[in-house]
Amino acid sequence: MTLNTNVTSRLTASGFLEALLLIDEPHSGIVGSTPTLLACGAAGSNDNGSGVCPTTGDGTGRSTYNGSAGHANVFQGQPIGANEIVWKGVPFDSPGLTNGRFNTRIVRLINVRANAGQLPLVSEVFLTQIVANVSITPGGVALTNPQQTVALFETALAPTSNPVATLNQCVSANPGIATDPTQPSIQASRTELSSPFRLPNTLAPRFERKTMLNVRPIRALQVPRSTPPTQIRINPGTRTTPKLVS
Numbered sequence: 671m672t673l674n675t676n677v678t679s680r681l682t683a684s685g686f687l688e689a690l691l692l693i694d695e696p697h698s699g700i701v702g703s704t705p706t707l708l709a710c711g712a713a714g715s716n717d718n719g720s721g722v723c724p725t726t727g728d729g730t731g732r733s734t735y736n737g738s739a740g741h742a743n744v745f746q747g748q749p750i751g752a753n754e755i756v757w758k759g760v761p762f763d764s765p766g767l768t769n770g771r772f773n774t775r776i777v778r779l780i781n782v783r784a785n786a787g788q789l790p791l792v793s794e795v796f797l798t799q800i801v802a803n804v805s806i807t808p809g810g811v812a813l814t815n816p817q818q819t820v821a822l823f824e825t826a827l828a829p830t831s832n833p834v835a836t837l838n839q840c841v842s843a844n845p846g847i848a849t850d851p852t853q854p855s856i857q858a859s860r861t862e863l864s865s866p867f868r869l870p871n872t873l874a875p876r877f878e879r880k881t882m883l884n885v886r887p888i889r890a891l892q893v894p895r896s897t898p899p900t901q902i903r904i905n906p907g908t909r910t911t912p913k914l915v916s
Contacts, residue, residue, distance in 0.1 A: 693760075
């Protein structure tokens with residue numbers, strides 16, 4: 671997989687990322703899926719030492735990825751460039767037939783994170799896209815629409831300062847506040863103000879008050895069926911920390 675920006679998925683071990691490839695929705699609760707997770711590299715996964723797990727099918731395609739010994743269904747990605755992830759040597763078995771009709775094999779990629787800050791904002795009308803190109807090498811498996819838009823983003827917080835403070839380089843403004851927060855923000859000997867800093871939210875749906883209705887139970891590993899829009903759960907008094915860069 672290649673992105674149009676840098677990958678920021680966390681490293682979990684030397685040479686491996688948190689980005690996972692799942693086959694047939696294991697541990698998801700979906701009808702027909704297996705409740706058992708077996709990660710390539712875990713005991714019983716037939717890991718050959720390089721993150722590749724050879725798997726032998728049963729001729730029908732039904733138990734190839736059921737999570738039993740020798741049948742891994744979770745594979746970790748490895749970085750091969752700033753914006754590339756590879757899942758090496760993933761065994762792929764035909765899903766087989768049922769009543770003369772082909773079954774479906776689901777391959778899901780999760781925990782792929784990208785650096786949105788590297789991409790410029792196009793405009794307030796056209797959202798900036800994070801694009802992923804997926805390929806399989808060597809060939810043999812045809813991909814329809816291998817290029818996908820996997821994320822859209824725009825400015826969610828618009829920082830403002832009112833009034834705008836005029837500060838002189840290398841001259842402290844209101845230094846007394848650092849030792850005594852009760853000190854006024856205007857000093858008699860100075861004309862500068864400690865300018866109020868605001869972070870108004872331009873995307874109201876992205877912030878949501880936390881209630882018991884949107885607190886989900888936590889499982890050891892939860893594989894969602896789909897990825898919901900990003901929302902930030904907040905409580906009254908939630909704080910943000912602006913970073914001032916000169």
